[in-house]
Amino acid sequence: MLSEFDLIKQYFARPRAGRATLGIGDDCALLTPAPGLQTAISSDMLVEGRHFFAGADARKLGHKSLAVNLSDLAAMGARPVAFTLALALPAAERGWLAGFADGLFALADAHGCELIGGDTTKGPLNICITVFGELAPGEALRRAAARAGDDIWISGTLGDARLALAGYRAELALDAASLEQAAARMHTPTPRLALGTALARAGLAHAAIDISDGLTGDLGHILAASRVGATLDVDALPAGPALARQPLELRRRFTAAGGDDYELCFTAPAGARAAILALAAGAATPVTRVGRIDAAPGLRLVDGAARPLDLQLEGFDHFKS
């Protein structure tokens, strides 16, 4: 029988290699902030049956739990430093723990992000990660910073995670190859850290957010915080490779409001277009221009011919669905 302390020791305590002054094993961890830099902090909680299916692959879950948090750092333009992990588990199963830790640390190590503390307890499966990044004052890409006339940009592609969900739920018939391709986006999202931190450092972007609840809903947070509106060219939204093979109406709905994408949506002045494309190429991250910020409030969806588009969309709300 694995005790709480053995569990931490065997699966989560590792030789110290990160930036923290003190890691796992005391009442608190200690970070010594780099002189002159700010600390960016974000916290996400993943609940079984809500953010992932019961019985989900532990390795992928370890990856995703950290990825969604790193995605918040990317949207702020902050460089990852460390994270805490609080974990409620129905039982301490060695196979699950080993897989979860593998997926978690593979992603953490890829970004030099050190596990510095947390908590473990028995309970319905729940994973709560709090992540710490750093950036220089004035660098942060804030939701409130969009300006009328800005371009709206999207990283990568949208909608494949939502397509996978539709496949699992049998909302539509999906061939096995498409489901597998789409499912990879749902289970192992890529936090866009290279792009987000480069944009922040270069001072090219105004506002940014990561797309977790669906583009229109998340863009809506930028619009509300910035007190502006926007026109979004839905047909310009880049669909994921599996979704790209689906009918137009589904492509439009799932790219515009699919959710679980973990791409960045950011705004930048039109004069920065060439610089942004060069920066994105340097970050090995495709970006697409998909609309513009307007002075007039409200979000206007248009098709590829700039005609108003009436899509029935709803962003994800945990207490409505």
Added chain:
Amino acid sequence: MLSEFDLIKQYFARPRAGRATLGIGDDCALLTPAPGLQTAISSDMLVEGRHFFAGADARKLGHKSLAVNLSDLAAMGARPVAFTLALALPAAERGWLAGFADGLFALADAHGCELIGGDTTKGPLNICITVFGELAPGEALRRAAARAGDDIWISGTLGDARLALAGYRAELALDAASLEQAAARMHTPTPRLALGTALARAGLAHAAIDISDGLTGDLGHILAASRVGATLDVDALPAGPALARQPLELRRRFTAAGGDDYELCFTAPAGARAAILALAAGAATPVTRVGRIDAAPGLRLVDGAARPLDLQLEGFDHFKS
């Protein structure tokens, strides 16, 4: 129907009054660390049916959720700055949310600790708080710093929270007045911040830990980290007022290994006794000397006459009980 965003806005977003550069409402919060200071970080997860009873009073739960985290800062000697709150709720009930927020913010405000972000989701009730404190390099009261010859000190009193649990579980017959008195300790623990931060600033204490899983278990962490042993005078342990009226054997077991006490256990050189008593008086926190750190490994329990005491004790382990 209360949406996720309304829930945050109505119950958790407040006029900015704290130290954070950016609070709730963006992808990340931003803290600007005070120049030259370190950041202490701790995370605790509270699960319904495990850390509190189903149907527990929401206001008390708000207090306790933050109190157990502040207790970790106290044990490190760090001054509270801010915290994040991740909350899984079966439903968004207004009465519960108002009570929880009341209890949470009353304690947060008393310590100038600002809520800067977090997450809300539907799910089995789970409260995960990550707290941030600050302290000067070298001030931290670390578990690994105990030295042979140190006195062992305890703040406040022990065992009443465990007595309340025994009463609720009907492990023993407890009169209503005793249960009420003991239950107050279980539901609304007092984080010993005044004492912990004063000890750290004065440089009087060596090691410290907060007593959450029972004194002998938590002291054991100090001993293991410091590679020392200890002799503990069980009859010197100050029992809570309700427990003090119980038989000797129960007093001994519940003070030595009750759990849920959130008092501080710290070690300090014998030469510092008078200074510690003066400092504790200044922090309005009673302290009691209960043993000494030995070079020989192991924890030796003795009675008031220094005779070896054979108590059947077991610290709390989430995956064993």
